[in-house]
Amino acid sequence: EKGQSLKGKHFVVTSGGTREPIDPVRFISNASSGKQGTAIAQSLLDRGAKVSFIYGASDVPPPPGADAIAVGSAQEMYEAVHQALPAEGAIFCAAVADWRPKQAGREKIKKQAGATDAPSIEMVLNPDILKSVAQLEGAARPQLVVGFAAETENLVDHARAKRQRKGCDWLLANDVSPEMGTFGGDQNKITFFRSDAPEEWDTMSKKDVADKLADAIATTFKGS
Numbered sequence: 001e002k003g004q005s006l007k008g009k010h011f012v013v014t015s016g017g018t019r020e021p022i023d024p025v026r027f028i029s030n031a032s033s034g035k036q037g038t039a040i041a042q043s044l045l046d047r048g049a050k051v052s053f054i055y056g057a058s059d060v061p062p063p064p065g066a067d068a069i070a071v072g073s074a075q076e077m078y079e080a081v082h083q084a085l086p087a088e089g090a091i092f093c094a095a096v097a098d099w100r101p102k103q104a105g106r107e108k109i110k111k112q113a114g115a116t117d118a119p120s121i122e123m124v125l126n127p128d129i130l131k132s133v134a135q136l137e138g139a140a141r142p143q144l145v146v147g148f149a150a151e152t153e154n155l156v157d158h159a160r161a162k163r164q165r166k167g168c169d170w171l172l173a174n175d176v177s178p179e180m181g182t183f184g185g186d187q188n189k190i191t192f193f194r195s196d197a198p199e200e201w202d203t204m205s206k207k208d209v210a211d212k213l214a215d216a217i218a219t220t221f222k223g224s
């Protein structure tokens, strides 16, 4: 069944967390195990797709068979994603830091002996990678752009608004409130938006989420 249903199609998948340097030894990052993104890349590969896998800090290795590109910061991830295009589809699973320190120290910031105050860090906005791809025009835009939304409250309203704001075609929202155990865990509970109407998926393994998504993608690309 899986077979070769996505043969000849190229997908860009982002995964893991970006790291925004404060100085050569310190960074700001987001919690992400990379498990869901890696599983999605694997499910696409299983269906015969070519996958450019652009990943930040992760607990799991990239899937064998992907064209894997390791990155650090959000800006590096942005560059790598746009380098990897064109693609038929792009799936954005990475936990990208929204902000980065305005200036990363070139040397390790010293703790002054006897200091009683701490440095403050000025932050600037990072590029929104998903939005930048969703808003590409014409042939430059992947036919299918898929985003994720990690929410802790008002999931349906926030996710619906996010899909509109980002301009992505599909959006998978997951509840990441601590009691769900999504972060770092092997299970996920998805609310899927192909339109403004939410579609509730049962709680299932991240592998099953990946397979279900890849099957929906294969159906969409059938005959194209």
Ligand code: C5P
Binding pocket: 014, 074, 092, 093, 094, 095, 096, 097, 098, 126, 127, 128, 129, 130, 131, 146, 147, 148, 149, 150
């Ligand atoms: O805005 P928010 O971070 O909640 O959006 C989540 C979605 O956007 C995810 O698909 C994530 O990978 C993507 N994203 C991105 N670049 C950013 C921020 C988020 O690609 N700077």
